Amino acid sequence: MRSLSWLCCCLLSMLSVLVMVGRISAQSLDHPAPVAPVENPCPRPAAGSVVERESALYARSGELRVRFSYQSRRDEAGRVLYCFMTPDGKQNPTLHLRPGDHLLITLTNNLPAGSGAMAISGPICGAAIMDSSSVNIHFHGGNISPTCHQDEVIKTMVNSGQTFRYDMKIPANEPPGLYWYHTHIHGLSESMLQGGAAGAIVVEGIENVQPVVAGLRQRVLVVRDQLVPGAPSPGGDIPSWDVSLNYVPITSPSAESPHFVPAVLLMQGGEKQFWRVANASADTILDLRYLWDGKAQTMQLVARDGVPIDSQDGKRTGESIGLGHILLPPAARAEFIVEAPPQGVKLAQLVTQNIDTGPLGDNDPTRPLATIRTGDAFALQAEADAADRLPAFSGASTGQQRFAGLAQAPLAKVRTVYFDEIQPTAFFMAVEGRPKHVFDPSLPPDIVARQGTVEQWVIQNRTMENHEFHIHQIHFLIESQDNFEINGSPQPPGIAGQYLDMVQVPYWDGNPQHPYPSVKVRMDFRGPDVGDFVFHCHILQHEDLGMMNIIRVVPRGSPGEGR
Known part of the structure; x- marks a missing residue:
């Protein structure tokens, strides 16, 4: 009898602990610890700079925990910049996960208090009102539930001073490829995205669906757009919006400089690279071409919008497509292989061609995004970046055929x-x-x-x-x-x-x-x-x-x- 009483006491104690853990878990989701603001947020390189590798975070043991401080500042042209900063100063880092991984993001809105408050009809996820400082995150392209604390954008509001937790699992059958995240507050989405509040997501494993990329050096290249300084009237070479490549601004012609100033990409002579390009622009359409002395080169398209080409209908591996140009609407992604220009090529560039957007559309003119440089002078930095290589092919994967049939x-x-x-x-x-x-x-x-x-x-x-x-x-x-x-x-x-x-x-x-x-x-x-x-x-x-x-x-x- 005594042993039975002792057993009952133990069971009650264990139950109390489980209830307490459950409460703590619920509290940690509803009231996570805030993320402090970071000094000097939203840094931006100068025009004509070498494109640096975007900062990155990697899942470990099936989990990626991220802490974001949402912040803003004004640049020298008076434009408002926005960014998600980590406590150690990473700006909008690329998130690397594998199918089945668990992603947890703690987001604190450290913007000043907003204006123009408007009540939100239920059900509420986060704040009950929306104002000019509200923020949320959309996980673009992800096949993730539209429920609160996952990929819900209609009712999710995080206001100044508030902290919110995202908690989701990458589907086990998610195709490996390039996705991205960005703010998605209706009425504010354009200004916040043009301010830069976006980053890439890489679902890893593409080398086992598209073996042609195995072992290649990969580059995550994020194109963003922004206001043109001085707000000149669009037309001719003056675009409706300026663009940047990994935040290096591609400045438009002006009184100070009559030509576009592209960024610089470094490559080693003779190498192939796997470029993973996200058009994270709010409004700008891209039509990518890779030119050697003005002649279009073939880009080997490997994936679009996070899905490897021809990988979804029963084939053990996908196939690539050779293209001379790649149309990339705002929010679209293209992943493709390029070769370094050989000796004798005087000018190699990644450009976006003029887009006919219609009589009522924006002006998206031809402009260079990056000039490619090779040679001994750049070999050291190129080799340092070469650590970011895809693994070797380790066996055909058919587990990510989410859309089969x-x-x-x-x-x-x-x-x-x-x-x-x-x-x-x-x-x-x-x-x-x-x-x-x-x-x-x-x-x-x-x-x-x-x-x-x-x-x-x-x-x-x-x-x-x-x-x-x-x-x-x-x-x-x-x-x-x-x-x-x-x-x-x-x-x-x-x-x-x-x-x-x-x-x-x-x-x-x-x-x-x-x-x-x-x-x-x-x-x-x-x-x-x-x-x-x-x-x-x-x-x-x-x-x-x-x-x-x-x-x-x-x-x-x-x-x-x-x-």
């Missing part, structure tokens, strides 16, 4: 969604058959889909400027690009048949006899993610002006029909 899956629904606008202030991400409206987070979703299904969407552009379609939480399969040529836009290569989270739909030329340009895609709702999330134009000026909508994915077996 999408092309053959039966369709549960066919929908038409479209871009429309009333210049200059009302922009719409509309659904055929539903009232057209600017984005309002308090409105019910215009689309209700069911988990486990596949839908076909036709995405039309009914405006006279380019738009860039993105949907959170999932990828889609490009089936066709239609009515491009009749409206004056060529179909970009390397898009059809790929699994993307970003696609450009070019402008309609305004001729009522011409059908609207459109892209036909297969939407994949077969995964585990259910709930409310958004689809929108990723020209963030347009998104901030209302070009966004909500979709709800309901669980399998839920009563009622989709909408």
Whole structure:
């Protein structure tokens, strides 16, 4: 009897400890320790600088813990800069994880208190109001749940002085490739992203899906855009927005300097490199070319939007595609192999070609992003950077075929969604058959889909400027690009048949006899993610002006029909 009483006491004690641990765990999620502000935040190199490796953090033993202080400052041109700083001074570090890893981010908003407070309708995740200093994080391209403390952006607000915890797991079948993170507060997204608040995410293991990259030196290259100093009128060589490469500014022509000033990339003669390029711009479209003395060289495309090329439908390894140019909408990623220029090449550059964005679009002119330099003078630094090489091929991986069978899956629904606008202030991400409206987070979703299904969407552009379609939480399969040529836009290569989270739909030329340009895609709702999330134009000026909508994915077996 006495031993039984002793056993009961032990069990009660253990239960008390478990309850206490649970409470502590819940408290640590709801009330994590704040991250102190860092001195001299948001540093920026000078124009014409050598591109440095972006700072990086790596998961260990299946887990990556990150502490971010969200801060801002003004630069010498008066532009407001934003950044996520770690306690040891890393700015927007690249996060390296493997499929199945656990990511925990503690975020403290250390901006000054904001203005223009506006109440948020429930359910609340974080603050109950939004103001000019609010922040959150979107994990772009990740197939992660749209629930609070994961990849939810509609209701998640972290205001000045507040601390918030993100806690998520990278799916075990997440394709290895390049993803990224950035702020996503509706109405503030453009200014904060142009201020620089974005970083890359690398899901590792691509060498076992695309063996052609095994052993190569990799470079994570992040293009960001920003305001042009002095706000000159766009036109000719004057772009709507300046850009930078790993924060090295590519300055535009001005009275002080009549030419673009590119960054510098160092390579060793004769080597191949694996470039992982993220267009982390708010508004700027890129069309990448790699030139030797003005002649386009082949870039071997290995992955788009985090998905290795031709890797999802039963093949043990993917394939690469040789391209002369790569269209990269805002938020898109391209991963490709380039060769160092041989002796005799006088000028090797990575450039972005002029983009025809339409009669109402921005000015995205031809401009160099980087000049490539080789030779003995640069060998030492290039060799120091060579530590960032991909591992050797260790066996074909088929574990990341998340989207396998999408092309053959039966369709549960066919929908038409479209871009429309009333210049200059009302922009719409509309659904055929539903009232057209600017984005309002308090409105019910215009689309209700069911988990486990596949839908076909036709995405039309009914405006006279380019738009860039993105949907959170999932990828889609490009089936066709239609009515491009009749409206004056060529179909970009390397898009059809790929699994993307970003696609450009070019402008309609305004001729009522011409059908609207459109892209036909297969939407994949077969995964585990259910709930409310958004689809929108990723020209963030347009998104901030209302070009966004909500979709709800309901669980399998839920009563009622989709909408």
